Amino acid sequence: MxxxxxxxxxxxxxxxxxxxxxxxxxxxxxxxxxxxxxxxxxxxxFGEMVKFSFYNMKYVGARKFVGLKNYQDVFTRKDCFGALKLSLYYMVGSVVQLLLALYLATVLSFHVKGEGAFKAVMFFPYLISGIAIGFIFKFFYTHGYVWDTALTWFGFKLDQLPYWLKDQKINNISLVATSVWRYTGQNMVLFIGAIMSVDQELYEAAALDGANRWQQFKHIIMPSIKTIITLNVILSITGSLSAFEPPYVITDGANGTGTYFVIMNRIAHTSQKVGLASAMAVVLLAIIFLVTIAQKVFFKYFFRSADDEDPRAGERREKQIEKYRAKHAARNGEAHNG
Amino acid sequence: MADKNTSASVLGMGDTSMSVNTAARTKRAILGFLKYFSLVFCGFLAVLPVVSCFITALKTKEEYQSTNVMTLPSKLYFGNFADAWEKANMGMAFLHSLIVLVFVLAGSIMIGAMLAYCLSRFKFPGNGLVRSLFLFASLLPGVAMQVSVYSIMQKLGFINHLYGYIILMMGTDVISIYIFIQFFENISTSLDESAIMDGCSYFGVFFKILLPLLKPAIMTVIILKGVNTYNEYYMANLYLQDKSRLGVVATSLYTFTGPMGNQYNMICAGVIISFMPALIVFLLFQKQVYSGMTSGAVKG
Structure with a gap:
């Protein structure tokens, strides 16, 4: 033993x-x-949330099993599922942001006077906290304040200008614009990084041979940043579906600016209908999950048709994309932007 | 990634624009003007909200109420900053933000580096599973998750404690793990192997050899995670509800909602105080900030 x-x-x-x-x-x-x-x-x-979605409950106190009632409510209540329509504004906004960032990055990648200062000025908004941005833009858009004054410099009359945050025709656009303001510089820096990773001699050679800017853009810059652009476009879809921060900090969802998550947040933490809020979250997560799978399929198809001869290049890109997606999601998840 | 074909096609286009005539010169001048005009215009839109904040913060209450918001202050007045500092209890907020930053960054760096070391250096059953678990976690939007995280924080007794918030911020970190994995994959494994041959333990390899090599990656994590942590206000608002006792810089700004909501001379001062540290760090470490931003981007 x-x-x-x-x-x-x-x-x-x-x-x-x-x-x-x-x-x-x-x-x-x-x-x-x-x-x-x-x-x-x-x-x-995550598991708790799925469980909660079948109950009628608050954070404290008794809970009652209600089956699929909460899910029914998500799709039938006027304020819940319909709020996803607002995502369209945010999708358009992110396309505008992308194009603008792409243009600026391209211009800056050729030598420009005051390049450093311009880059810093464009990038800085990214470093301001969401709540501070809320205050800045409540002030900025107040009738007769900053934005209106700036527009009168360009010949607009104050009494013709709308109430940027109250007028339902325009307030969602005003909110999306703040998001564009905040992230364009950051996108631009990402694009500049990608453009700079191209061998500089290529540009010099092209310029020597008289290729104009558009030709340089099309044949040198575009191929080098195709992946990152496609990714950003695709990621903006899930980002727009979960848009939250601009309406949350600026209007608190008033006057028809409440996006899906703003409504969900209110239902969860103000009215404390935790079950309904959980059901909303689960529904959106399911949608995001489906969109992500669709993106993966799309990506595979999209890149297979590309003139890729090295079979391992596709594999490498998959890996890169996965990494980039995770980092992007993490970055945005933590900043809670849209 | 531009290959030989593209450079060849660029070469082929050389002859078309060889002749420089006046029309081409005017065209170039116009394009040049448009280029600078668009840059100035975008720059103007980018600074306008921030500049207006400075203008308003430097006015007295009377001047703010009697003049247009964009009229420059007749005399620089710094009283708003003192008022905002005092009203929002910013001294305490900065102390708390500093504590949170130090612990969250130290924790995230250790957790991220250790996990990345395991995932990138060892083949073990479940390696792929762990990676997928983290990847899937990054797909879940933070706001949606807080609905149920809140009840868990309640059960753990983590609400209204700095340590609860710090642990939550460390636990929901995916960004540093990915940065470290990327970095480890660029360090040759022959380095660890030869150290192991020399009788070094795996712990020794990690702490004595690899961790010192990770400095650039740590810098990147400090920048990205630091900005996120310093600016995080949603979870801070949810889990550090007792703001008079536990405010951080971002949540201290909530003081200015409600009855003080229209005293923009003071609010703007508060906003400026809150982004000042970020601005100073950015101006001092611009290069590192940019390279930190781009290090995760897909190239080619």
């Missing part, structure tokens, strides 16, 4: 000292905390 035990411990010790044992030890020590946190703050709440 004694001997067997001793033998056991010694073989355990042997295993423990071996490379395999050391690896297992490292894995356990290094991965337990991140995985525990991931479980507690992501997957546990």
């Amino acid at each position: 004694e001997q067997a035990k001793q033998k056991e411990t010694s073989s355990f010790q042997k295993w423990f000292r071996s490379r395999k044992g050391q690896q297992a030890l490292v894995l356990i020590v290094f991965m337990s905390i991140p995985l525990l946190l991931l479980f507690i703050f992501t997957y546990l709440p």
Whole structure:
């Protein structure tokens, strides 16, 4: 008995000292905390949310099982599912933002006077907190204040100008514009980075040979940033569906500016209808999930048709895309933008 | 990624624009003008909201009420900054933000680096699964998740405690993990292998050899995660509800909602105070900020 035990411990010790044992030890020590946190703050709440969506409940107090009633409400209540229409504004906004960033990045990638200062000025809004941006634009859009004054400099008359945040014809556009203001510079910096990764001699050679700017753009710049642009376009779809920050901080969803998440947030934390809010969240997550799968399929198809000869290039790109998507999502998830 | 074909096609276009005549010169002048005009115009729109904030913050209350918001102040007045600082209890807010930043950054860097080390260096069953779990987590929008995270925070007793907020911010971090994985994949494994041969343990490899090499990646994480953490207000508002005791810089601005909501001379001062640290860091470390932003982007 004694001997067997001793033998056991010694073989355990042997295993423990071996490379395999050391690896297992490292894995356990290094991965337990991140995985525990991931479980507690992501997957546990995810499961809870699905559970909540079948109940009529508040954060505290009794809960009642109601089956699919909450899901019915999501699709039939006027304020819930209909709010997704506003996403269209945000989609258009992100296309505008992308084009603008692309134009500016292209212009700046040729030598321009005051380049550094311009880049800094465009980028800085990205560093301001969402809540500060809310105050800045409440002030900016107030009737007769900053924006109206600037427009009168260009010949507009104050009494012809609308109330930017109250007029339902225009207020969603005003809100989307703040998002464009905030993220264009950041997109521009990303594009400049991609453009700069192209061998500079290529531009010089092209310029020497008299290729004009448009030709340089089409044949050198575009191919180098095609992937990042396509990705941004596609990501903007899920981003627009979950648009939240501009209406939340500027109008609090008043006057028909409440996007899906603003409404959900209000239902969850103001009216405390946690069940209904959870159902809303689950529905949107399902939509986002479907869109993401559709994007993957689209991407595979899109790039297979491209003139790619190296079969491993596709694999590499898949990897890159996955990484980029995760980083982008993480960045935006944390900033809670749209 | 532009290959030989594209450069060849560019070469082929050389002869068409060889002749420089006056029409071409005027065209170039017009295009040049349009270029600078568009840049100036965009720059103007980009600075206008921020500049208007400075103009208003430097006016006295009387001057703010009696003049147009874009009229420059007749005399620079700094009292609003003192008022905003005091009313929003910014001294305490900066202290709390600093504490949160230090712990969240230190925690995220350790967690991210350790996890990335395991995922990029060891083949073990479940490696792919762990990666997918993190990838899927990054698809879930934060706002939607807070509906149920809130009830979990309640059960854990984490609401209205700085440590609860700090742990949550560390636990929902995906960005640093990805930055570190990317970085590890660019460090040759022969380095670790030779150290192991020399009798170094895996812990030794990680702490003594790889961690010092990670400095650039750590810098990137500090910039990206630092900006996010400093500016985060939604979860801070939800989980640090007792703002008189637990305000951070972003949530201290909530002081200016409600009855003070139209005193923009003071609000603007508060907003400027809140973004000042970010502005200073940005001006000092511009290059690192830009390269931090682009390091994750797809190239080619």
